Amino acid sequence: MTKRARDAAEEMAHDLNNVLAATLGIAEAILARDGLDPETRADIEAIREGARRGGAAIRWRLNGPGAPREPAALDAMIRATARLIAHRLGDGVTLALDLGDPEGLTRADPACLDRILLNLAANAGHAMPEGGTVTLSTRRHTVAAPDIRVPDTIPPGDYAVVAVADTGTGVRPDILPRIFQPGFTTRSSQGGRGLGLASVHAAARACQGFLSVASVEGQGTHVEVHLPRETGSTHVPSPGGSAARRAKPRALQPSDREIQRR
Template sequence: MAEHRLFRRRSPPAAAGAFRLLFEAAPEGMALLDPEGRIRMANPALGRLVGPTVALRPGLPAVQLVALPQRQALAARIAAAGMPEAAPLLVVPADSAAPEDTEWALHCEALPALDGDGPALLLRVTDRTPQRRAEARLAGAARLETVGRLAGGIAHDFNNLLAAILGSAEAMRAAGLPAAAAAELGRIEDAAQRGAGLVRQLLAFARQQRLQPRILDLNAAVSGLAPLLRRLLGEGVQLDLALEVPGRCVRVDPAQLDQVILNLAVNAREAMPGGGRLRIATGRAVVLRLEGEGPAGLPPGRYAVLEVSDTGCGIPPETLPRLFEPFFTTRPDKGGTGLGLATVQGIVAQSGGHITVESRPGEGSTFRIHLPRQEAVTAPVAPAPATPLAGSGGGRILLVEDEAPLRRLAALLLQRAGHEVLAAESAEAALGLLADSPPPDALVSDVAMPGQDGLELARDLRSRWPGLPVVLLSGYAESALGHDPEGEGMRFLHKPYAPAELLAALASVLRPASAAAA
């Protein structure tokens, strides 16, 4: 870039010539300044940094390279160039077209006279933008790790509550209820199961939960969520459904799909404080060639399309490029975390789909989701009958659970299935029960307990009675335990569990033991 060079001497001394060669080839931006801070000579790297909107020319005051609020600081640094420099000056470039997160580090130092030009200052400009972005990613990863740990703890306690609700509901159903009361109980159970699904989504976002995708009808999923959406939106926002018939099938985790729609609906409600209309539509699309560029492009294929549109205030153009960034929020004063849309994009991407947004200020927003189409819906699994409860009764079961309501409900369930139950509130209490007792036929234990945890208890008991059947229960995700219980021949059951699931898990570990004894 010869336009950024100034004077060429006919016969430069060797030192000056070597300096100019290094100056021109330097990878960081450099400029030679006169004592007043005006540019004498600039290298090509600086020309690339300042961009086309700043005319880099001899005599240009160096302070004009940076944004207006920081020019005084740069002038002071230039004036003090002969003094020891404590730290680089961090500035934003004057180029208005530069990305918002662009940052330069400036160093200014005095040089001896070069070839009769008089004293000079060397201004070095380093682009810190890649480093700054890497630091932001690391900070975001640390925040995600913190969120993950917090989510795991909350999910454990919440899953214990849901397990107690579902267990109590099952006990009431088994006792016999009038039809109207049974229907109301079903709604309680449905709400608890939906809550469990949302907890799974929270853990999936924190990467502590295995995803559970299955093939489902997109229209049916939207219709099933509509009553909850109407309550969520309130009276001021009208919900319109435009579901294309026949409906299309997609393969996705049902709880994740609920989370996508709920997050978009909440954002739409916030964008319509004075009321408006939320429209959810389904359709189909055939993409014949790649749409878009890079990893964000939509590849060719057959898609089911889900559109969520609102008549709200719209999204400013400067916000659109950052809309799906984790922890980016336009509502920090209202408790916005910046996780909602980042979660939506992650769910869609994990499901093999693609999401785009169209919006103009004052004209509302439309989020359009493409999900790969599936041709068939798997047959629904019939729910296990409430009574009679299946189980291989007759065993002597050691039940260890520190939550009293869950311990009582699990003991009642196992006794109704024909088992003898030794119930304990801790590992230490369980060892006390077995002090002068024959070995149990199986151990059913919570994992997270005060004192010794369930996994340690199971290992201790197996050291005394090798091959003891074990079922471990936990409100934490299996991946958060730090161990692989199933790799040690133990069955893991995630809370909240249905009564039939606990009996089936227990039966699955008792059968191999019975076969070995035979």
């Protein structure tokens, strides 16, 4: 990055930080009021979380990943991001959660994961103009031999996998290998710039992850990120600061299955 571009990025980060700090302050002032109905409280909490995560995303973008992070529960991170994603999807699109790796820990930065998941969710929403379902899922996957996928080859190892699947238009097989190229878009008339997946790919790399996509035209698209899976027995912090215990195996809770936009 040239010095001029870096100065411009820092100025923009400064401006955005100010706006986000103001948003955070307003949200906290409203949350301090008595008598808020639960639905309004949940909405304002989502705004506060969005402002916090926006700030973290700016810091992550400007400063890079920084020092290695303590392992944190992936499922808890996904659950927190899902609240934001639910508000990012179009009308008629339902968000389903299928979190299947309660023991899985990752060192991925939450801001990095947000960038991946928000971009993938935006694409999924665009691919379902008539509505449909976006499913966010996690699972454990052990790779025994190099697994050649598009766009990455996944080396052997133990992984916590996070996936975003949609029931949308799908991608034509001939263009599938090109969709991660910066600037490739089939949505230029709707303002698409072909930057989303290139940025997802870069973010996956930054958190030592590997990306893969599978798609069937007319049926939908499934994008996965394989993250190096950590295990441990200590309590770990979750994004947003609250203490999260290393989750015990548990049945999928009904509230996990579907987050409906209001």
